[in-house]
Amino acid sequence: MALCQAELKQNDEALKNLDESLKLKNDFPETLDAKGCILFTNKNYDEALNVYNDLVKKDNLNPEYHFKKGSAQRELKNYELLIGICYDFYE
DSSP: OHHHHHHTTOHHHHHHHHHHHHHHOTTOHHHHHHHHHHHHHTTOHHHHHHHHHHHHHHOTTOHHHHHHHHHHHHHTTOHHHHHHHHHHHHO
C-alpha cells in the first residue's frame, strides 16, 4: 500500500505505513529502501542518509545502496564524505 501511496504523492501516509511495516519486520531491506526513497523525494536528506547507512550496513555489496547514500551526501553538500564513499566501495 505504501508504494501506491508514494506513487500518488501521498508521502506522509506512505511513510507512516512503512514505519508500521518496519515495526513488524525490521530486517526487510526493500521496505527500508522505499522509506529512504520517499525521504529523499521529500528532501529530508539527513533522514534518508540514515536509512541508506543502515542499508549499506546490511548489504555492503549492493551498489544501489551506495549510490543512494552518495546521492544523499551530495544533496547535503558533504563532498569529502562522498569521495570517501566512492573509495570505500571500490576497495
